[in-house]
Amino acid sequence: MTDTNLTLVLHGKGDLRLEERPVLEPGYGEVQLQMRQVGICGSDVSIWVEGQHGGYALDGPLALGHEGSAVVIKLGPGVTSLQVGDRVAVEPATPCRLCSFCKGGRYNLCPHVKGLAMPGCDGHLTRTFVMAADFCHKVPDGVSDGEAAMAEPMAVSVxxxxxxxxxxxxxxxxxxxxxxxxxxxxxxxxxxxxxxxxxxxxxxxxxxxxxxxxxxxxxxxxxxxxxxxxxxxxxxxxxxxxxxxxxxxxxxxxxxxxxxxxxxxxxxxxxxxxxxxxxxxxxxxxxxxxxxTFRYANCFQPALKLMASGQVNVKPLMTHQFKLEEAVRAFETAKRGEGIKILINCEKPRNSTKREHAMNPSEALPL
CATH class of the missing domain: 3.40.50.720 (NAD(P)-binding Rossmann-like Domain)
Structure with missing residues (x-):
């Protein structure tokens, strides 16, 4: 695990910066994740360019990113559903689990939900991230890290x-x-x-x-x-x-x-x-x-199964990949409307000089 935690942070309208942040430790029921692939959503671009999106207004520095895959690197107390080394797709919102909406299965309507990359709750365009274990979904074998990052927009469609x-x-x-x-x-x-x-x-x-x-x-x-x-x-x-x-x-x-x-x-x-x-x-x-329709409730597992079974092939949509160090350039590419889904690899480089590339829509990404 890296000692530093490179993170993409929005400091104000149009002010996007890469900076080092502390590595957080997992609390009860949480896991520490090494982020793998994170997709750029239109809402990320909107809040960067306009300082707001869908009624949410930027009110302070905010780490962006809410379409992510990761690997578990540390368990917090009380976590039994995951193990170190598990690959997961991150469902980027944590509800209260106690209100009538949560108990009725429509936790996406929870009035106390904390949605990642929305004002007051940092997102996961970062090296390491801490998340509630029950909102980290195991990725089936055969589903790549890039495809797992697509589980979030797939859950929207489900x-x-x-x-x-x-x-x-x-x-x-x-x-x-x-x-x-x-x-x-x-x-x-x-x-x-x-x-x-x-x-x-x-x-x-x-x-x-x-x-x-x-x-x-x-x-x-x-x-x-x-x-x-x-x-x-x-x-x-x-x-x-x-x-x-x-x-x-x-x-x-x-x-x-x-x-x-x-x-x-x-x-x-x-x-x-x-x-x-x-x-x-x-x-x-x-x-x-x-x-x-608002976000999703109980849709991540169906989304992952659709991809694992081959019923839905998301690979052609994954048209661009950047490294975390190139995240600002990735956002500029998204702003220009290039490609379909732009992914950012958040792993620490391993002595590689390979830069971002664009692919034909028919190419599969080895992510």
């Missing part, structure tokens, strides 16, 4: 499809072909849906979605919600019964409402503006269910 009640034979419309939209598409495929149509304003991402298995892709740039809805229906041959709005763009919410079949479900997956216009009359007289 939760979203659960909330939408996605089932075999459904027709699905997904707004947004970013990482979450693409993972939702792959998760829907694993559930045996009939057809998936995905939209975006970026032709490159739409082409990539088509490569990954989308039945239909639609570029929505400059089009009205009603026109997009008609194009979705024409493409599928029917209105979708479930729409997953993954972009967070305000116009997409209207599009989702107009596009979805009467009696269907719209799931709000993307987190954009805190206030959005909604065509309530359209939603009401066609009895649409509009459902929110």
């Amino acid at each position: 939760q979203a499809t659960n909330r939408g009640g996605v089932k075999m034979g459904d027709n699905i419309f997904i707004c947004g072909a970013g990482p979450i939209g693409l993972l939702c598409m792959l998760t829907c495929r694993a559930r045996g849906v009939n057809s998936v149509c995905i939209s975006d304003i970026d032709e490159r991402r739409l082409a990539f979605a088509k490569e990954l298995g989308a039945d239909h892709v639609i570029n929505v740039r400059g089009k009205s919600p009603q026109d997009i809805a008609q194009e979705v229906e024409d493409s599928i041959g029917d209105k979708p019964n479930v729409t997953l709005e993954c972009s967070g763009a305000p116009p997409s919410l209207s599009t989702a409402v107009f596009a979805t079949r009467s009696g269907g479900v719209v799931v709000l997956v993307g987190m954009g503006a805190t206030t959005k216009e909604l065509p309530t009359a359209e939603a009401s007289f066609r009895e649409l269910d509009i459902r929110g």
Whole structure:
């Protein structure tokens, strides 16, 4: 274990620094982790660039990162579920475990939850990290560290499809072909849906979605919600019964409402503006269910099993890798919209001069 703890810390809007922090010891029920791979999420970029995200505002120095894989290097008192050397995917939030939401199994709604990389709770873009043992999920054999880091966004897609009640034979419309939209598409495929149509304003991402298995892709740039809805229906041959709005763009919410079949479900997956216009009359007289989704509850193990079984292949989404020492450059790459999922290797270098590289979407990463 290294004596220093290199960490990526946001000190203010646009002020991202690498600095040394103390190595923390695990307390009761906690484990000390050596972080392996950590993905950059759009929310990380947003809070770096804007100083806020989804109603959360930066209020002091904050270590970023909440999509991580790690190996257990030390056990705190009372830990029996893990052993030193276990590879884990880190579920980046700790609820109180005592409130009615926690006891009812919807711990993601806990009002006392501490979410990593959100104001007041540091994230895990660091060499070593301390985490509650019961929120560290063992990684199955055959799942790489890079794939294990993808368990967090995969869990988002599992939760979203659960909330939408996605089932075999459904027709699905997904707004947004970013990482979450693409993972939702792959998760829907694993559930045996009939057809998936995905939209975006970026032709490159739409082409990539088509490569990954989308039945239909639609570029929505400059089009009205009603026109997009008609194009979705024409493409599928029917209105979708479930729409997953993954972009967070305000116009997409209207599009989702107009596009979805009467009696269907719209799931709000993307987190954009805190206030959005909604065509309530359209939603009401066609009895649409509009459902929110927040993080995930009991979704990490299903996500890991989907990857371990081969039902969902996340490797093509892992397009860039950087070392922790190059984390600022990694964020700049993410800000430019390059690639799909950018990963940061947090391990201490082992006399290697290899720098970051970009790969073709079809390449598998040996992470």
